[in-house]
Amino acid sequence: MSKIQKEFYLRTDTLVIAKELLGKVLCTSFRGISTSGIICETEAYCGTEDRGSHAFGGRFTERTKIMYAEGGVSYVYLCYGIHHMFNVVTHVEAVPHAVLVRAIQPLEGIEHMLRRRKKKESTPVLGAGPGIAAECLGIKTKHNGLSLTGSEIWIEDRGIPVGDIVESARVGMSFEGPYKTIPWRFRIAGSAYTSRAK
DNA sequence: CAAACGATTTTCT
């Protein structure tokens, strides 16, 4: 197993990074509890031109400033007051690109995931969705800004074969224009662990 | 300081 290094995230083509993250293993280790899962679905948010991005138009606030940091850190954001979204910040400093992890296939620590989700075994797709994938791994807003090359959150390349990648429009875009339908959502074809297609 | 809203999920009909 090899942990992905900072150079991976510093590259400038966020779409390529989003696709390459598919099949990688997202790992967390908080307070001695370790969980991990294969990334099955991602979504790219690219900079100030992207209407769907929090950094659209160059917005720079307390919440979004972490997107302007150097690639290789986490951006965790609470949505609808309920769900934690886990993003990977990419690109060099001052360019607000990020990749949202939308779905994982649970690998290790599944019993912890079930406890966090308050489920027995009722949900067949434990990590299929941006909010619940983060919840499975125990990621909360307090983990915003953590380095992905540290010892609490990291991503490994275990050489898992990916196969075909399906591109589609992003979800939750409540505006009109080209960025509403641009295919910046990527998922592993045929995976049962991705969130449902629209 | 108050008000509106969101990169969603779950549950009920």
Added chain:
DNA sequence: GAAAATCGTTTGG
């Protein structure tokens, strides 16, 4: 298929 749950961030007064 539709509606509710729920709170930090953002925006306006």
